[in-house]
Amino acid sequence: MTDHPSILIVNGPNLNMLGQREPAIYGRDTLADIEAASRAKASELGLTIEFRQSNKEGELVDWAQSAGKNHAGIIINAGGYTHTSVALLDALIASDLPVVEVHLSNIFRREEFRHHSYISRAASGVICGFGLKGYLLALDAMAQLVRPD
Numbered sequence: 001m002t003d004h005p006s007i008l009i010v011n012g013p014n015l016n017m018l019g020q021r022e023p024a025i026y027g028r029d030t031l032a033d034i035e036a037a038s039r040a041k042a043s044e045l046g047l048t049i050e051f052r053q054s055n056k057e058g059e060l061v062d063w064a065q066s067a068g069k070n071h072a073g074i075i076i077n078a079g080g081y082t083h084t085s086v087a088l089l090d091a092l093i094a095s096d097l098p099v100v101e102v103h104l105s106n107i108f109r110r111e112e113f114r115h116h117s118y119i120s121r122a123a124s125g126v127i128c129g130f131g132l133k134g135y136l137l138a139l140d141a142m143a144q145l146v147r148p149d
């Protein structure tokens with residue numbers, strides 16, 4: 001784990017539909033495309049990743065709670081739960097791991113209710129508005145957090 005730290009990349013509700021609807025907001029990349037690009041980027045950075053998606057809040061909470069057993073950091077796009085979930089915030093804080101929050105869209109150019117993220121209080125930083133590239137930027141940031149030079 002110290003040689004190639006493992007990063008848990010968590011995707012929340014509806015992100016499994018990427019590429020099928022709303023391309024004007026979320027682009028044409030599928031979640032599988034994001035996973036493949038993240039895997040390649042992680043390998044360049046000397047990291048490994050585990051890439052997951054769930055539509056269930058409790059499952060996201062479970063993953064955050066147990067992440068510390070096998071992972072050195074968490075990158076999370078919590079989807080709609082970003083704007084609603086105190087439970088996910090609590091679990092991310094309890095993980096005691098570095099967290100980078102990512103969003104495909106620029107949530108600040110969108111509806112007012114998307115401007116607030118509950119989970120940002122657990123995050124070292126937030127990246128939004130760069131589509132798939134945001135996940136790669138998050139990995140760059142995470143590499144620094146888990147292995148500062």
Ligand code: CA2
Nearest residue numbers: 014017018021022079080103104105114
């Ligand atoms: O911009 C992001 O990455 C979001 O986390 C995406 C969430 C949204 O609720 C957040 O405010 C911002 C929604 C993901 C839904 O993804 C879809 C993909 C294709 C079709 C419909 C929804």
